[in-house]
Amino acid sequence: MIRSTGTPPPLSSAEQLRYARHLSLPEIGLDGQHKLQQASVLVIGAGGLGTPALLYLAAAGVGRLGIIDPDCVELSNLQRQILYPTAACGSAKVEAARDRLLALNPHLQIDIYPEAFALANSADLIAAYDLIIEGSDQFAAKYLVNDACVLAGKPYIGASIRAFSGMLAVYAAPNGPCYRCLFPEMPAPETVPSCAQAGVLGTVPGLFGVLQAHEALKLILGIGEPLIGALLKIDLLTMRFQRLRLPRDPGCPLCGESPTIRTLTETSFVCATPTQRPTDTLPWLSVAASQQRPALRWVDIRTTAEFAAGHVPEAIHAPLDQIEAWAAQVEPHEELLLYCQQGGRTVQAYHRLQGKLQGRVSLLRGGYEAWLQGVSAQTSATS
Ligand SMILES: [Zn+2]
The missing domain is CATH 3.40.250.10 (Rhodanese-like domain)
Structure with missing residues (x-):
């Protein structure tokens, strides 16, 4: 997916040591490490899913990371959002995340956006990155990410979690399905409890965030079988993993044969900021x-x-x-x-x-x- 241009430049001795376990894998090597360095990933939401994803993407050497989140770190986040120290409470999440990630890997470029992912900024943000990780806990944002990625032709890795379970897929890849192929319409907000209401065991978003980063690395490296046209469901109480077929729906209102949604303004979600x-x-x-x-x-x-x-x-x-x-x-x-x-x-x-x-x-x-x-x-x- 990421184009490699000619012979990759050599790595510094510090980089050779840092990425030694990648360089010794025939599936990655110097070419693969160079693909990671040249890649850019936007992480939407620096919460339970986004923060573990960011830690692994940064550690792996993904060259440019974008982080968008309007919130500040709160004490109730720390049970699962392990990127943040207690001292970061009250600070903007994107700033605390950038500081922590640069401390982990100073070779990266980290772009931060202390704002909500919304209709007004969605198209420009998605255009600026190769791949998107969707880590929002709001249904409106999930549909906005989906619609913006499909319309821009950018794949994204989406995950949804509940108390002890979740599901994961790569959506909006060429010939792959989108989230609306699975769930055509957004549920009414009052019918869906958010994590703040329903509760969640901290390891559940942790695992799914790591899996999102894992699928992103596979897509960047062009290795393995990414979850395109497939949905991974995991019940973490019984440890049952299911890989289900998820074909593109020809009747999908967004990516089907006669779409009814052709621009972002035709989407039916309300993605208002809290004050609106x-x-x-x-x-x-x-x-x-x-x-x-x-x-x-x-x-x-x-x-x-x-x-x-x-x-x-x-x-x-x-x-x-x-x-x-x-x-x-x-x-x-x-x-x-x-x-x-x-x-x-x-x-x-x-x-x-x-x-x-x-x-x-x-x-x-x-x-x-x-x-x-x-x-x-x-x-x-x-x-
Ligand atoms: Zn679709």
């Missing part, structure tokens, strides 16, 4: 603002297991799946503040309560994790 989301009109309260209202009754809408693991003192527990029945028993005139883990599920709760408890419900912005951050900031200020 339509949920901005909801009655959110920050942790600081909530402390000015001592009469508020705090309501934890998370699962029983999440509530048992820790909750706001004095909060009552009303799980999301029983929220309507619970609302029927709320005392008149009681002012309520709903919270979940990070804020997403309270939007669902709010919509389910439409027509009930009119004007008496607020939502905690950032959820229980925002409240915990407030507590830990107070503790460190007073200790």
